[in-house]
Amino acid sequence: MTKATNTTTANRIKEDLIQKIKSRQARVCVVGLGYVGLPFAVEKAKVGFTVIGIDQNPRRAQQVNAGISYITDVPSSELEPLVQKGLIKAVTDFSLASTADVIVICVPTPLTRNQVPDLQYVISVTENIARHLRPGQLISLESTTYPGTTEEVLLPLLQRSGLKVEEDYFLCHSPERVDPGNKRYTTKNTNKVVGGVGPHSLEVAQAFYEQTIEHVVPVSSARAAEMVKVFENTFRAVNIALVNELAILCDKMGLNVWEVLDAAFTKPFGILPFYPGPGVGGHCIPIDPHYLEWKAREYGFTTRFIGLAGEINRRMPEFVREKVHRTLNEVGKAVSRSKILFIGMAYKKDLGDCRESPAIRVAELLLEDKAEVLYHDPHVDEIELNGRLYRSVPLEEETVKGVDLVVITTDHSSIDYRMLVQNAPVILDTRNATKGIAGREGKVVLL
Ligand code: SAJ
Secondary structure (H helix, E strand, O other): OOOOHHHHHHHHHHHHHHHHHHHOOOOEEEEOOOOHHHHHHHHHHHHEEEEEEEEOOOOHHHHHOOOOOOOOOOOOOOOOOOOOHEEEEEEEOOOOHHHHOOEHHHHHHOOOOOOOOHHHHHHHHHHHHHHOOOOEEEEOOOOOOOOOOOHEEEEEHHOOOOOOOOHHHHEEEEOOOOOOOOOOOOOOOOEEHHHHHHHHHHHHHHHHHHHOOOEEEOOOOHHHHHHHHHHHHHHHHHHHHHHHHHHHHHHHHOHHHHHHHHHHOOOOOOOOOOOOOOOOOOOOOOOOOHHHHHHHHOOOOOOHHHHHHHHHHHHHHHHHHHHHHHHHHHHOOOHOOOEEEEEOOOOOOOOOOOOOHHHHHHHHHHHHHHOOOEOOOOOOOOEEEOHHHEEOOOOOHHHOOOEEHHHEEEEEEOOOOOHHHHHOOOEEOOOOOOOOOOOOOOOOOOO
């Protein structure tokens, strides 16, 4: 075929796909039905797209097909009717991938044990997609990753199909921006950045995302879109590390870091609120910046802020452990003969997610110091600490009175902090969750 024919064909393929997308006739495949993929699938189905979800976990597929949501931000009452109408179906294999016009990849991008990007899930999914790739498809990578992944890893795998990107199929990166538990900003109203491997891919991707997201932000390439997201999470990691370092310094100087920060954040411009804590959890902030750190080394560049922020944030559980020892010493008790009640095991408030949770790290360190540990977390029924299973205890006055120390590690909204302050012998509050509770003076030690 001559180039001209190719161009004509390519344009027709692109126009046909855009038409299918705009008429909502396009079939959407979401790979990875986690905290990103499931809300995304629901948003697309709500506007009329038929969505096939692919998840390697058969239990997740069963739950989705039964209309049962396992993601806090997706009520089953929203999922179930869409499944009933046949707008969402979950499977565990890729046999239906070729029936999809748009395939969105929302699988995890963790780190290996030695802090190196682990793209095994992205690679295995892309290899499966390549086996089912056909003309007229848009492939979008949403997983957070280093700049270059879409063009350097996905594209060569997809090219194995013999199809040509920008002519037969289209490829983009559109980073997920999900803040788990955020009721104000959802998949629908969070601005979405999109970058294509070429202008045709960008055009198709923009048309797709504009169907359900209020504001789509095009950038010049997939690499730029990848950089946007790792920068966003690096920005958070560095600023959290800054206030964590300040907390350690204020502790040494006998200053109340929470008072200092609250006053600093009264400045109406040029500052953004971040607060110290027992460390940084979740599957994003402790991990994503190291994707950029790793890639920068390829250019002979050391991203010192990222390394330093990670070091400070990872050190916070040790700092809390040391403060527990000091707090108990103040009342003449040794950790090794103390009973400590943890309030919260999840990595952040009002969620049950414990991935990379600093609360777990603190509890395990104190178990190593021979403390007796129990915990209450309304969102976490049971947890493994140093290889042993613990169950959340009911939060009762007798329990609180019966321990030597209460450590607040996650500031869940539903906790009765007043009861804690009234009944606990002493509290180490790493989240300032007892702020404004009468009688906390002399009872509550702040991070
Ligand atoms: N944390 C602090 N101090 C702060 C803010 C957070 O100690 O001032 C801690 C939290 O307790 C938690 C950890 O940092 O343990 C991460 O919290 P997070 O809310 O920054 O991170 P995620 O993983 O729940 O969600 C983030 C998104 N959060 C926000 O933008 C508020 C965003 O960075 C990403 O869209 C998302 O990860 C992602 O998927 O990348």
